[in-house]
Amino acid sequence: MALLFSSQGDDADLWRHNMATELPDLDFRVWTPDGQDIGDANDIEYALVWKPRKGALKEFQNLKAIFSLGAGVDHLAGADLPKGVPVVRLVDRGLTQGMSEYVAYWVLHHHRRFDAYADMIAENGWQRLAQKDAHGRRVGIMGLGVLGRDALEKLKPFEFDLAGWSRTPKTIPGVKSFAGEDGLQEFLKRTEILVCLLPLTPETTSIINAQTLALLPEGAYLINAARGGHVVDNDLIEALDSGHIGGATLDVFHTEPLPDDHPFRAHPKVHLTPHIASITMPETAARAVADNIRRIRKGEPPEPVVDPETGY
Amino acid sequence: MALLFSSQGDDADLWRHNMATELPDLDFRVWTPDGQDIGDANDIEYALVWKPRKGALKEFQNLKAIFSLGAGVDHLAGADLPKGVPVVRLVDRGLTQGMSEYVAYWVLHHHRRFDAYADMIAENGWQRLAQKDAHGRRVGIMGLGVLGRDALEKLKPFEFDLAGWSRTPKTIPGVKSFAGEDGLQEFLKRTEILVCLLPLTPETTSIINAQTLALLPEGAYLINAARGGHVVDNDLIEALDSGHIGGATLDVFHTEPLPDDHPFRAHPKVHLTPHIASITMPETAARAVADNIRRIRKGEPPEPVVDPETGY
Numbered sequence: 001m002a003l004l005f006s007s008q009g010d011d012a013d014l015w016r017h018n019m020a021t022e023l024p025d026l027d028f029r030v031w032t033p034d035g036q037d038i039g040d041a042n043d044i045e046y047a048l049v050w051k052p053r054k055g056a057l058k059e060f061q062n063l064k065a066i067f068s069l070g071a072g073v074d075h076l077a078g079a080d081l082p083k084g085v086p087v088v089r090l091v092d093r094g095l096t097q098g099m100s101e102y103v104a105y106w107v108l109h110h111h112r113r114f115d116a117y118a119d120m121i122a123e124n125g126w127q128r129l130a131q132k133d134a135h136g137r138r139v140g141i142m143g144l145g146v147l148g149r150d151a152l153e154k155l156k157p158f159e160f161d162l163a164g165w166s167r168t169p170k171t172i173p174g175v176k177s178f179a180g181e182d183g184l185q186e187f188l189k190r191t192e193i194l195v196c197l198l199p200l201t202p203e204t205t206s207i208i209n210a211q212t213l214a215l216l217p218e219g220a221y222l223i224n225a226a227r228g229g230h231v232v233d234n235d236l237i238e239a240l241d242s243g244h245i246g247g248a249t250l251d252v253f254h255t256e257p258l259p260d261d262h263p264f265r266a267h268p269k270v271h272l273t274p275h276i277a278s279i280t281m282p283e284t285a286a287r288a289v290a291d292n293i294r295r296i297r298k299g300e301p302p303e304p305v306v307d308p309e310t311g312y
Numbered sequence: 313m314a315l316l317f318s319s320q321g322d323d324a325d326l327w328r329h330n331m332a333t334e335l336p337d338l339d340f341r342v343w344t345p346d347g348q349d350i351g352d353a354n355d356i357e358y359a360l361v362w363k364p365r366k367g368a369l370k371e372f373q374n375l376k377a378i379f380s381l382g383a384g385v386d387h388l389a390g391a392d393l394p395k396g397v398p399v400v401r402l403v404d405r406g407l408t409q410g411m412s413e414y415v416a417y418w419v420l421h422h423h424r425r426f427d428a429y430a431d432m433i434a435e436n437g438w439q440r441l442a443q444k445d446a447h448g449r450r451v452g453i454m455g456l457g458v459l460g461r462d463a464l465e466k467l468k469p470f471e472f473d474l475a476g477w478s479r480t481p482k483t484i485p486g487v488k489s490f491a492g493e494d495g496l497q498e499f500l501k502r503t504e505i506l507v508c509l510l511p512l513t514p515e516t517t518s519i520i521n522a523q524t525l526a527l528l529p530e531g532a533y534l535i536n537a538a539r540g541g542h543v544v545d546n547d548l549i550e551a552l553d554s555g556h557i558g559g560a561t562l563d564v565f566h567t568e569p570l571p572d573d574h575p576f577r578a579h580p581k582v583h584l585t586p587h588i589a590s591i592t593m594p595e596t597a598a599r600a601v602a603d604n605i606r607r608i609r610k611g612e613p614p615e616p617v618v619d620p621e622t623g624y
Contacts, residue, residue: 009440094445101420101446101470108417117585124577126569128321128587133406133593134413154469158413257438265436273429274438281445 002027003042003293007050007069011282015048020283022290046293055080065302067289069280071095071147074200074227076308086305088292094284096150099197101142102225102277103151105139107160109271110221111137115247134159140191142207143198143226144170144177146155147278151197163187167203188215193223200227201310210235219246225277228253233264240269250266251277314339314355315605318374319362319381322592330594342439358605367392377614379601381592383407383459386512388620398617400604406596408462411509414537415453415463418561419472419505421583422533423449427559432448446471452503454519455510455538456482456489459590463509464576477512479515502528505535509517512539513622522547531558537589540565543574552581563589 003019003026005012012030013240019028029038032146038044044060050069058065058080066087068076073089081087107113113129120127137160141148144166151164162175165187169179178187188194194216196202208222209232216222222245224231233254239245249271250264256275264270315331315338317324324342327377331340350356356372362381369378370392378399385401392525393399418482421427425441432439449472453460456478464474464487474487479501481491490499500506506528510516520534526536534557536543545566551557561583562576568587576582604614 097446097471098443101424104470105420105424105426108413108420112413112417114417114585117588118583121584121586124572128586128588128591129587130409131593134409142482157466158416159409159468169347239412250484260436271430272433272435273426274440276429276440276443279440279443281443283445 001025001043002029002039003029003046003048004029004044005048006031006052006056007048008033010050011071012075014282015286018286019290021295022286026293046296048074048289051075052079054078056301057085058082064296065292067292067302069285071278072101072199072227073306073308074229079308081167081308085097085230086302087308088302089304089306090285090288091146091304092288094281094282095144095278098281099147099225099278100151100154102251102273103195103197103223104154104158104215105140106156106223106271107195108158109136109249110193110247111160114158135161137161137192138163138190139193139195140165140187141195141197143196144172145197145199148195148197151195163190167230185215188212189217191220192217193221196222196224196226196230198226198230200229204220205229206232208232208236210238213239213245216245218244221246222248224248225251233262237263237267240267245269247271249273307308313357314341314349314351315358315360316341316343316356317360318343318364318368319360320345322381323594326594330598331602334598338605353593354525358468358608360601363387364391366390369397369548370394376608377604378603379614381597383411384511385618385620386541391620393620398614399620400614401616401618402592402597402600403458403616404592404597404600407590407595408458410457411537411590412463412466414563414585415507415509415535416466416470418535419451419467419507420470421561422505422559423472440448447473449473449504450475450502451505451507452477452499453501453507453509454478455508457509457511458485460509463507463617467574472581475502494522497527500524501529503532504529504589505533508534508536508538508542510542511540512541517541518544520544520548522550525551525557528557532556532560534560534562536560538575540568545574549575549579552579557581559583561585563587565597 140163247269411613531548
């Protein structure tokens with residue numbers, strides 16, 4: 001009865017400590033790139049992983065579940081996982097909350113024109129700029145899963161004019177919902193602040209491109225906190241340079257860390273953060289993983305189980 | 313039946329337009345510094361003002377109410393107002409909402425370490441910084457009037473550890489309440505992000521000083537969106553330079569515009585905004601003023617009536 005932990009970016013000791021608090025009897029084994037001994041492969045019943053080596057998890061015959069260390073599972077696509085073993089997405093209060101903090105902050109940043117104020121103050125200026133009322137500020141979120149819905153709930157008290165877009169129609173009180181190919185055009189045309197929280201799937205790859213950006217109103221703002229693959233970088237840069245898009249906040253990129261010579265790096269209209277919108281905090285996430293292990297031990301299925309190839 | 317409008321910073325035409333929408337029969341007269349003719353002084357029943365000249369409102373014998381163009385009424389202290397005429401504070405959805413947007417934005421700014429990330433990105437760095445969970449982030453608001461209570465309501469969904477301080481004890485669900493002199497010490501000791509939304513009164517002038525700043529925990533952050541007079545500027549600068557205070561966002565100052573040579577201007581740990589935290593938007597505020605005029609016409613008292621000398 002052991003759990004195999006494998007990740008380059010997560011703190012193994014912190015996870016070990018927090019998992020021990022939840023499940024003192026669980027044998028916690030860390031798999032490192034230098035091939036540290038992890039004991040008998042047949043002991044491994046659970047894998048808690050980020051970007052495992054292709055085919056690597058196939059050697060564990062008794063694997064009952066593969067837990068993603070993040071909300072997304074696209075890092076598991078192409079990993080050649082053992083067939084029949086459920087892949088479980090991380091749904092964690094801390095993860096969801098962190099994302100909603102990030103979204104609310106950058107929506108308010110654009111809504112209240114803090115870039116314009118910072119520029120003005122840097123030049124010793126001092127004046128009030130025209131300010132739109134939140135009732136008239138149209139914010140749109142792409143992706144209405146756990147993260148998108150929570151972000152909308154956090155934005156509601158500010159009384160923004162909220163809309164959401166997803167693959168299939170969703171009903172969320174107080175939010176105008178759009179769905180599918182047809183709904184996308186209408187959704188983009190009305191969205192002044194666009195937030196991308198979609199899963200990365202073949203259908204959503206490159207969804208933010210020259211055509212879709214052109215549908216947004218003049219001066220619209222983009223917040224991408226999903227995956228770099230959702231955005232066609234050159235199309236976004238052209239839209240920013242033409243002035244059609246007023247600015248962007250990007251947390252995720254095709255290559256991370258973002259290369260030093262990437263045009264986003266020095267772009268005056270782009271705010272960058274190093275993939276920190278939503279941070280898996282072992283303090284809260286260990287509980288979510290442990291709850292699923294307890295479910296499996298009782299013979300119940302873990303949740304939410306997803307297909308890494310489609311993303312949902 | 314006329315209203316006298318007098319302000320250097322507010323848009324008279326926009327107010328005229330919005331008041332006409334609410335009360336088409338109201339005669340709207342603008343008082344300018346060059347002494348433009350405002351007709352018969354006895355027609356004036358209402359005054360809608362910001363910083364009127366000392367004693368100036370005494371010439372209107374039929375004045376029924378003096379409306380402040382802002383949430384605060386300290387700009388009317390020492391104005392030698394006519395006795396017996398109620399002074400009405402502006403309580404407006406837009407004004408309250410704007411303040412809560414500002415507070416939530418800057419609380420999130422400090423909570424999520426966006427200054428540290430911006431510095432890191434500017435130097436081509438790329439790493440995750442340690443992040444505290446919102447449950448463990450202690451935010452404290454000084455002043456639990458309409459603005460303070462609304463800001464707390466907007467912060468609640470983020471699940472911060474919230475506290476409030478006011479002159480007299482208040483009960484707000486989900487918020488630890490402290491009151492009076494005794495409560496202030498305890499309140500400050502536990503507050504990592506301090507938000508000042510107090511009215512400016514003799515008791516609250518200079519309340520943020522060397523002694524009170526020293527009570528805050530190491531690295532605490534200050535957000536002052538109330539009045540410049542609440543802060544002893546030199547004490548704050550010393551606390552920032554010693555490192556005891558981690559940073560500050562200031563919207564209000566002893567002298568506005570903030571003089572070009574004021575040490576806040578170039579301070580690396582200070583964010584400045586030009587008194588825009590809460591903006592009176594005629595689109596929404598005219599409704600609040602008109603509602604009070606309708607009340608007076610029906611023989612009801614306007615609200616909230618305040619004493620400009622005490623501030624409440």
